Amino acid sequence: MTFQEITKDEFAQFSRQYSQSFLQTRQMAEMLEKRGYQPYFVGIKQNDELKLAAFMTSLKVFGGLKFELNFGPIGQANEAELASFYKGLKAFVADHQGLELRTYPDSNYRTYDPKGEAIDQPNERAVEQLKSYGFDFVVRHIGFDEQDVVAEWQYIKDLAEISDEETLLKSYNSNAKRNVKKAIKNAVSVRVADFDELDKVEKLIEGTGEKRKFATKDLSYYQELHQAFGDKAEMLLTEVEGKAIAAGVFIEVGSEFLYLYGGSDGAYGKLGGPFLLQHTAMLHALERGLKSYNFYGISGKFDGSDGVLRFKQNFGGYITQKLGEFAYYPSKTKFKLIDILKKITGRK
Template identity: 30%
Template sequence: MTMDKTDKTETSMTYEIVTITPEEFDEFSMHHPQGNFQQSLGMVNVAKHHADAFDFVGVRREGALVAACSIAYERGGFGERGYIWLGPLCDAHDEGLLATMTDGIRRSARRHHAVSVICWPNLVYQQRDSQGEPDGTPDDASLKAYESLGWRHAGFTRGYGAVVNRWVYVKDLTGLGDGPALMKSFDKRTQWSVKRSLSMGVRVRELGIDELDVFEKIETATAERRHFRGRGLEYFRQFKQAFGDKSHFMVAEIHLDEYLADMTAKRDALKAKVEGLQAKYDERPTTRIERQLGEEGRNLAAAEKRLAEAAEFAKDGDVLPAAASLFVEHPNEVVYLFSGSVERYKPFYASALIQYEAMLHLCVERGVNRYNFYGIDGIFDDPDDEGRGVLEFKQGFNGNVEELLGEFTLPVDKLRFGVSELAHKVLKR
């Protein structure tokens, strides 16, 4: 990995392009309104395992840093390409600032002999409600600002992104001061799922770095079931090492002893109630008692069935990992990044409980008001869509949708870029 030394070039009376240190960049990200974990030193340390080089470009105004980004350079078929994940961190409505930032990115790319630079600004193009309906006006000004400087927009795509998602689901936690208030903010079905999980002996804890194989096993099985690429144990270890205590690998485990004890007590109580009602009915049969007896008899049968199922689960062990999720902290938000669940334990609703615990302990208790569920595919009108289950799960927590500006490409070496574009078109035929 290579990093350039400071290279200041005055571009106007107001702004100057500077190459900043990794530490300056990270500090800037922590305080900028567009700052996020993708534009952080933690992500640089994760990506250094596959990137060839990094550069940290900034713009100063009167000595103060006002825009910045990290650029990862990776080799491609026609040369190096630069990648700016969820950046640059720059006010796109300030034309002079964005122009200077673009110039700084172009100069960095030329020093690295890059063909082009691709960026995904952390900017909302259109706010939407939970059902995907527009809320307010789109930010066409930012789109036009990028395009006017030579950035080529990839279009208003739907579906999951290969690198960065254009559609995300978020929840505003402002004003939710404790667990009961948080729970009440969910829809009724999700409230029931969380409470049900708690009542079934499911408990959430954080995994240590030496336990990440538990996380990886669940994530890999889920990837195979849902047909996406798993990251692998080494990646998760690298992520934990890079982000340290800002990353949280959490697992929801079923404690069979608690569940069996609870279900046994409920079964015994129902059995006693049914026996009491039967005695009353035998002594003096009435329609009301007959109705109660039928209802409680069905409840008893359901309890017996759950106990039998629990006995089968007990063959798997005493404590059963049912779901796992990775959460990443940034001062602006907590991001729900990766997850997986064990299909066999779906009736325990462990995935819903993990979300509640993460929101409560990582956000509500720490005063972080933004919880980012991350990607959805942006398709709201197709009940058969492959991403429907993910969307409905996240909608159950009553948040809203953000449609981001999307992907832009800045050609740097126009000859090689043109040849590359032509080759891609030929291969798609």
């Protein structure tokens, strides 16, 4: 069993066999490369057959390179293969002058019902497994300020038993049903935004991000996303009398339709636009034959303070919490010395 770099095409072909995060796609690798990150495609092979694969990036920082691997690796592996992957990964980072490697595994730590009540036991075994491979557990993040694109808390709706609009509507709570009907009555419409309209999408998301305190992206990010994912991506605009009042960014990955970013104009909240936006996106997911709708990020707080969670709860679903953030340092002594120097010099 050997750990090695693989080609972008090998990675793309292998990843098609599995359900993976959009962060583990060829398209995201190409986007991040444009943004100054160095992409790497790696995996383990046995008898020239690829068993596990992952995409990761490096970025120059003071003292070396910072590597990051988000929601990987991809594949179905036994413990021996997984151990071999992480052993090779550590050696690869060390050989490439890596100062540190940060990784966010795609494995679930715990599952919750829509109200935030745990419905299974914590996956401590997976945590201990990562530690046994030489990784330090850093933290499980809570709050939008601690999470960006890597959402450790995700709200998911299962569409496997839903085949039509009537059944979909029945799966919502009374508030969502009422608001979808209200939006239709108010002549609110939802359509796919053209490329030259993405500034409207960006503006609506930015406004909501500032209000809800979650990180957003600039216009060029949405443009690059649109170009990279092609017909696998949808940017939807919700309108009333030609006025854009809500928007969302959605990506098809594997059997899942992902709601990556969204926003709305609060002045038009009573029209029900955001509800019709989600309803339309789920209808599009059904049209695409997808089995899961991922509302993606929530804060992880269940004390009533998360308005984003309250909105998503209207549609039914469940919550997953990922394992959290882990780190590997080829030389902890060097990392600590450089960290001290950074603080003294004010470098990043």
